[in-house]
Amino acid sequence: MSDTETPAQQDAPVRRVVEPFVYFREHASAIPGLGGRSRSPNPNYCFHTNYFEYLSGVVVFHVFIRNARATRGEMEIRVHGYRPDNPDLGIKLVTGARIPLAEIDENTLTVQLRISAIPGVHYALFAHYTDPADLQASAIDIEAEEWGGETAEDYNEGVAPDSVLGMLAPEAAGSLVARRQATLTMPGSQPCTQAQLDSDIFRTSWPQVGPAADALSRWRQVYALEMLRHFGFLNGGGSVLLLGEAPAAFEDALHAQDCLIALRSPAEVANPDLALKGAGYFDIVVCLDVSSHCRSREDIATFIKLALRRLMRGGMAVLIFDYTDLPMAGGSDDDAPVLKREHIEQIALRVIGHGSTLVQLAFPSGTKSDILPADRVAFGFAVRR
Numbered sequence: 571m572s573d574t575e576t577p578a579q580q581d582a583p584v585r586r587v588v589e590p591f592v593y594f595r596e597h598a599s600a601i602p603g604l605g606g607r608s609r610s611p612n613p614n615y616c617f618h619t620n621y622f623e624y625l626s627g628v629v630v631f632h633v634f635i636r637n638a639r640a641t642r643g644e645m646e647i648r649v650h651g652y653r654p655d656n657p658d659l660g661i662k663l664v665t666g667a668r669i670p671l672a673e674i675d676e677n678t679l680t681v682q683l684r685i686s687a688i689p690g691v692h693y694a695l696f697a698h699y700t701d702p703a704d705l706q707a708s709a710i711d712i713e714a715e716e717w718g719g720e721t722a723e724d725y726n727e728g729v730a731p732d733s734v735l736g737m738l739a740p741e742a743a744g745s746l747v748a749r750r751q752a753t754l755t756m757p758g759s760q761p762c763t764q765a766q767l768d769s770d771i772f773r774t775s776w777p778q779v780g781p782a783a784d785a786l787s788r789w790r791q792v793y794a795l796e797m798l799r800h801f802g803f804l805n806g807g808g809s810v811l812l813l814g815e816a817p818a819a820f821e822d823a824l825h826a827q828d829c830l831i832a833l834r835s836p837a838e839v840a841n842p843d844l845a846l847k848g849a850g851y852f853d854i855v856v857c858l859d860v861s862s863h864c865r866s867r868e869d870i871a872t873f874i875k876l877a878l879r880r881l882m883r884g885g886m887a888v889l890i891f892d893y894t895d896l897p898m899a900g901g902s903d904d905d906a907p908v909l910k911r912e913h914i915e916q917i918a919l920r921v922i923g924h925g926s927t928l929v930q931l932a933f934p935s936g937t938k939s940d941i942l943p944a945d946r947v948a949f950g951f952a953v954r955r
Contacts, residue, residue, distance in 0.1 A: 583715035584625055590710045593618035593694065600699055601707050614699040616645060617710055621652055621692035627719035631683045631695060634711040638679035640671035643703020649683055651691045651919055659746045662919050663912055664693065671703050679707075687716070688923035730955075733853045733882035737802030740929045740954050746918055751940050752932035757797045759918070760932040761893045761949040762789040765939040771796070778826070779819045786948060790858045791820045793950045794888045797929070801954070803854055803886055804829070811849065811880055813857035814839045820858070829854070839863045846876045853885045859948075860891040864907040871917050874951065878926060881955040893949035895934070895942060908946060917951075927954040 591597075591605045599605030599616050633647060648666040653659050664685050687693060695712060752760035754771045766772055767785050772792055779791040798804050806828040812821065814836050824831055832852065838845040840863060855877050857863075864870045870891050877887050892908040909917075911933055921928050929952035934940045 583630070583717045586622075586624075586714040586716065588619050588622070588631070588695070588712040588714055590617035590619055590695070590697075590712050592620050593696075600703075601705050601710075604707065604710065612698065616697035616699065617695070618697075619695045619712065621650075621654075621694040623690070623692050624687040624714065625716035625718045626687055626689050628717040629685050629687045629693070630715040630717070631685075632713045632715070633681040633683070633695070633697075634713075635679040635681070635705075635707050636677070636711065637708040638674050638676045638705065639707070640674040640703060640705040642701070643671040643699055643705060644701040645669045645671060645697055645703060645705065646700045647681055647683060647695060647697045649685055650694050650696055651916075652694070653691055653919075653923070655690060656922075659919070659922070662746075662915050664916055664919075668700065671705055674705070686720075686920070688720075688920055691919065691923050730851050731882050733808075733884040735803045735805060735808045735853045736884055736886060736954070737805070738800065740801070740927045740952075746915060746922075746928075746931055748930045748932045750932065751935065754792065754796050757793060757800055757950070757952070758930045758932040759914075759928060759949075759951045761934065761942060762786060762793070762947040763934050763939070764941050764943045767943055768939060776823060778823050779817065786944065787817075790890050790948050790950075791817065791823070793948070794820075794856055794858065794890065795823060797888050797950065797952050798854060798856075798886065801886060801929075808853040810854040810856060811852040813842075813845075813855065813877065814859060814863055816856075816858050836863065842873050842876050846880055849880050851882045851885075852880055853882055855880055855885070855887040855889070857889050860889050861907040864891075866905045866907055867909060867913050868905075870907055870909065871920065874917060874921070874953075875924070878921070878924070878953060878955060883955055885955050887951075887953045887955070889951045889953075890948050891951065892946055893942075894946045896945055909949065914949065914951070921953055925955075929953070 596606040596608045597610035646668045649664045650661045651664045652661045665683055754766050776792050776795050780788055804827040808829050810829045810831045812831055813834050834845045860870055860873050894908050918928050
């Protein structure tokens with residue numbers, strides 16, 4: 571089951587009425603006559619709910635804008651996630667929708683937003699204008715449908731053996747994103763950057779995986795091997811689940827470290843739910859090109875979730891997908907299997923909420939050689955169960 575499907579375990583949702591104006595109780599909405607009595611410091615503010623923890627699993631928010639009338643403008647409604655037990659992670663965008671307001675004349679304008687709620691994370695809806703608007707409305711009503719459906723295994727609480735590998739645990743970071751530059755010497759969850767391609771460790775380490783002529787392909791392999799070596803997973807005797815296509819030289823490098831490799835072919839990984847169901851447990855799970863097996867951003871999130879289920883407790887997954895820091899082209903490209911920073915942070919929040927430890931994220935600063943070497947590059951995502 572993917573995160574976008576309504577779970578079969580619960581026939582009817584738990585329904586909750588959500589008050590739209592209580593977070594900034596005194597602030598007047600940019601929609602005339604709604605909200606509090608005091609002018610908001612944000613002239614585009616429309617509404618903001620309180621943060622609540624919802625039943626784990628699928629939650630569908632229904633926003634009803636009553637007697638909606640407008641001739642121009644655009645409103646964005648966002649769902650934000652926040653972990654009260656770790657406020658340093660900050661407030662993260664979970665999902666959102668933009669609503670064109672030109673020539674609106676409806677008794678009830680309805681907007682739906684869907685999330686997969688995770689334990690320990692609280693969610694709120696926030697709406698604001700992204701273009702000057704003249705929306706008139708008599709009221710805003712919000713209802714949450716909590717479908718649930720998550721299981722113990724979804725939160726890595728299912729039965730799994732312990733890995734005996736791994737001597738170094740990921741640092742307990744106070745923030746989701748590191749301020750330091752991404753390197754291969756101290757690897758984090760990070761994209762390929764020009765500085766890494768220019769580094770001595772990239773040029774000289776793991777010569778068996780091929781020359782630097784095919785730099786981006788070599789980076790995927792060197793990154794995965796350096797990540798596993800850094801955290802002590804190449805000390806010999808580890809079991810590896812290798813998902814999808816990988817160069818023979820990469821397999822040879824793992825065999826040289828006395829790793830036992832189980833393979834799932836690209837054809838098998840095309841349906842990860844079937845390929846990973848009942849696949850057993852491994853010290854290490856690696857996929858060098860997740861995006862090639864996915865059709866959308868949500869597919870990548872589901873792939874990562876399913877891959878983590880195959881780890882022993884204490885095991886490590888290194889999953890590499892496509893990343894860009896450029897605006898999406900629009901149309902079908904809006905949900906192509908290539909992630910931007912905000913998408914990665916959303917997935918990271920889910921991984922943390924599901925009980926795993928993420929190797930801290932690092933993004934390029936854009937200065938000097940700390941830049942992407944191409945418009946679309948590989949991003950390594952490393953997780954310890």
